[in-house]
Amino acid sequence: MHPQTNRQFVLAARPNGMPTADTFKLIETPIPELKDGEVLVRAVYLSVDPYMRGRISGMRSYAAPVEVGQVMVGGGVAKVVESKNPDFKPGDFVDIYMGWQEYSISNGKNIRKLDPSIPVSTAEGVLGMTGLTAYFGLLDVCDPKPGETVVVSGAAGAVGSVVGQIAKIKGCHTVGIAGGDDKVAWILEECGYDAAFNYKTTNDYSGRLKELCPQGIDVYFDNVGGPITDAIFGLLNVGARISICGQISQYNNTRLEMGPRLLGALIVARAKVQGFLVSDYASRFGPALMELAGWVRAGKIKYREDIVEGFENLPSAFIGLFSGANTGKRLVHVS
Template sequence: MIGQQIVLAARPEGEPKESDFALVETEVPTPGPGEILVRALYVSVDPYQRGRMSEARSYAKSVALGEVMTSQTVGEVIESDDDRFAPGDVVVGQLGWQEYAVARGSALRRVPPSVPPTLALGVLGATGLTAYFGLFEVGRPVPGDTVVVSGAAGAVGQVVGQLARLAGCRTVGIAGGPDKLADLTGEYGYDVGIDYKADDVNGALKAACPDGVDVYFDNVGGELSDLVLRRLALHARVVVCGQVSQYNNQTPELGPRLLGLLIVHRARIEGFLVTDYAPRFGEAIPRLAAWLAAGKLRYREDVTDGLENAPRAFIGMLRGENRGKALVRVAEPG
């Protein structure tokens, strides 16, 4: 049996191009002892993948040239040599942009039949878990805090704002364009939306946060974050989740050196990886699922059809063209 894969064909220089990827065909592997063969249903498209295309030092090894592009994937078990999984089960794991993958059972998590597969990559998967642990464990909001989120209409940002509201906080979301701005206040319940493409961001932040910013959940970095850091409240917490504005830069972007503001405001800035909290996923997922079932969490998905179109979806996501969680549909269940 032959399956398709998207592999890294070249290291991007600046913004990735579709020619940096290649669609190849390969023999589908046979699972060995303790292994499972999974057929992909959906693959995820996320900003962190841009860093994995680079050879720069990071928290995980780079994708090698000719190697399958890394990603979270939700798929259907075809064959299993692990008693915990049976053909037909839906699972999620780091399986990459490919139609078929073999993995050990310990690397997979079963998706309950009651959960739509896409949610295992979104609000009930790495996206929701990133928002949950980043906000609650790093940001540590308390009722009455003002929480500002950059990239607020994106996959993680849309969840962060809603969780902050559930925690009794006032929420300010920053996104680009009128459609995303409407999503912030209409779909995700942000108290204030700021359009960084059209608004005077500094003035809008001053008006929206008269007492300063208690928690800043940063998905973007760069000049936008410089403006937010100037509005910090006393004992503010800055959660560094992503720096998507910087990922395509070939040389580091020079900017204001604002660490002195951490002294002035006695503030704390901390980066994190959601995988650091893997032992506690079982705590977070039921809470997220309960909020979702109660209608307290809303989400939007941006689905592209066809594995061959994953590079295009990825490039569009980096440009901010998606509204909500970016996914690629590879196959239908069954």
């Protein structure tokens, strides 16, 4: 039977600083009948990601913001419930950029059918956007060599946990920085990081890095920015590469943070710093996903999913990313 009502989270107001429950509003809307070529899907897992903070801000970014009143954007795994498109049948699982809503109608373009023999949730994580971010941000931007020291901030998150494991596959010495003893234990024991520290129990980030990187730093994969990133500059080896993936420590700032001026250290190290966007690598996703899937199958990449139950918990699941409530890839299980 055709479902009648959709539940959607729309942007209620642009946040000033940390988003709150009032940033989003839950509304109900009718679900139209399908036209020829269309597919109706129901969300199974919806992804919450730090980049969404940029979408609800009015500041200049690489993508258009969500307007107040519009459905919040985001990726998800969904199940086809009705189809008037010969390429999809009820029961198929798809990867779809459907936003924060229970149902979505697609014209069949820009949705990817998933192999149900692989856990479908991985399409939003290790075998999806965050795994691909780790892959290209490390391999393409930094080209790590065996024996080099790779430091990763946000190391117990969706991207960071995979970066360390790819670096290990490439024969590097891996050092992770994460916000909790349990997170540090997980990346050391499960993800195979060679060394790690909890930045929430020390102020001496440089001292800890000096201890854990006796040969200096060749590659820094930055997920967080701020004082953690400041600490790496004095330890860079000649020819170091820095991949700027994310700056989550800055996303809720209401004023630009003034940091120490460290660019001179890049001259000393003749180092390269590069920002990147995973979407720029879209034409190479296919082979990258094959390689990532091979590593997962071989047990060379372990992953953790941090599943929050219930559609209505999307806002709190998202807000929790900014206090480190998640370990690994955070998803909301909808149905």
